[in-house]
Amino acid sequence: MNRGAIARAAAIVAALLLPAGAMAQTLDLHAMSAEIRAGTYKRIEAIRVIQHGRTVFAEDYRGNDAESRIDARSAGKSITAIAVGMAIEDGKIAGVDQPVFAYFKDREPFAHDGPLKRAMTIRDLLTMSSALDCDDWTDASPGNEERMYETRDWTRFALDIPLFAGFARDANGQGRYAYCTAGAFLLGRIVERATGERFDAYVQRRLFDPLRITGANWTRSPSGEVQTGGQLRLRADDFAAIGQLVLSGGAVEGKQIVSRDWLREMLRVRARATPLDGYGYLWWVRDYRVPGDARPWPGFYMSGNGGNKVVLFPDLDAVVVVLSTNYNQRGMHEMTTAPIERHILPALIAAKAR
Incomplete structure (x- = not known):
């Protein structure tokens, strides 16, 4: 994301999140569904579109139905970020600057221990910028998640990951970005230990x-x-409900479930993860674009292997869920981004204009 895009995303987060607008209208996405069934977009299992708090499109594919639970892979990390915020709000965690390893004194000694490891914070794990030599996008990384799965005690594996050689913090106090599932796993253990x-x-x-x-x-x-x-396996409607909760500022049926302030912090861009994506606290941010239209549509989203997406479009007061099982396939994310940009976004924009 360029600076303009990041500033635009920041402005949306600063206004998080606007109340629902006009009555939603059902979207005509039959052409998209026909392409999915014809194999243009492969292994898409379910799509949900929510606008102004109401379901405007719901379709299941490949033998799934409304009760099917789909493994959205790393999209579950974004739920972990919400859980950290709730634990902070509940007074169980003092804040994101708490040291990670202080929660694991019963697991000492740690391999590769020292001041750098002891200084690592919850914020470092939330932003994928810790000192751990952990990068799931690099097969040779000692902290790669595939190595974790070969062990019985994942907590011990994560605690003992070596430190990244030459680790340094920038002017904002943040390290380099490296996608690390083991770090998100440690966050869950912290929530457990803090909440009991x-x-x-x-x-x-x-x-x-x-x-x-x-x-x-x-x-x-x-x-x-x-x-x-x-x-984590949930129904498409469940992922939509989580997205809608975040879009609506953390409240459901008049009750504040998640702090609005936490959601602002969670969605604020902290790092550039890819040329197109910013990264907050285990949530992604990117500008989606409709073919032939130069206007960017900022989307804040949960993302998982297979092409799974739960995207919030604040400018359209909409949530889009695309569940897909193209696990470990080249182009898996493009396979779900394409129907969003070519079909769903134009329909939402047209509905907004009416």
């Missing part, structure tokens, strides 16, 4: 119950640790 509740139970009580989300299917390590770095 198992992570899945805490999230169910504080977040899912108010949204009427049931039957969440969490992946666990061989030793039973909840995978808070992704691999």
Whole structure:
């Protein structure tokens, strides 16, 4: 994202999040569905579109139905960010500048211990900018998530990751960006230790119950640790409800579930993750574009392997969910971005203009 795009995203976050506007209208996306069924966009399992708080499009594909639970992979990391904010609001975590390793004194000694590791903060993990030599986009990285999955005790694996050689903080106090699932997993363990509740139970009580989300299917390590770095199976409507909660400023049925201030902090761009994407606290930010239209449409989104997306479009008061199982396939994210930009966004823009 360029500076203009980041400034635009920051302005939207500063206004987070506007109340619902006019009555939503049902969107005609039959052409998109025909292309999905014809194989133009492969392995798309479900799409939901919410505008002004109402479902305007809902379709399931490839034998799925409304009760199907899809593994949205790393999109679950964004729920972990919400959980950290709730634990802070509940007074269980003092703030994002708390040192990570202070929560794991019972697991000492740590490999590669020292001042740099001890200085690592919750904020560092939320922004994927810690001193750990952990990069899931680099096969040789000692902290790559695939290595974690080969172990029984994922907490021990994450605590013992070596430090990144030459790690340094910039003028804002932040390290270099490196995508690290093990760091998101550690955040879940911190929430557990701070709240005294198992992570899945805490999230169910504080977040899912108010949204009427049931039957969440969490992946666990061989030793039973909840995978808070992704691999969570929910219904498409459940992901839509989470997106709508964030879009509406953290309130549901008149009750504030998540702090509006936390959501502003969570969505604020902290790093440039790719040439097109900014990164906040385990949430992504990018400008989506309609073919033939120069105007950018900032989207704040959850993202997971397979092309999974839960995108918030504040300018359109809309949430778009695309669940896809193109796991580990080249072009998997383009396969779900394309129907958003070519079909869903134009329909939402047209509805907004009416």
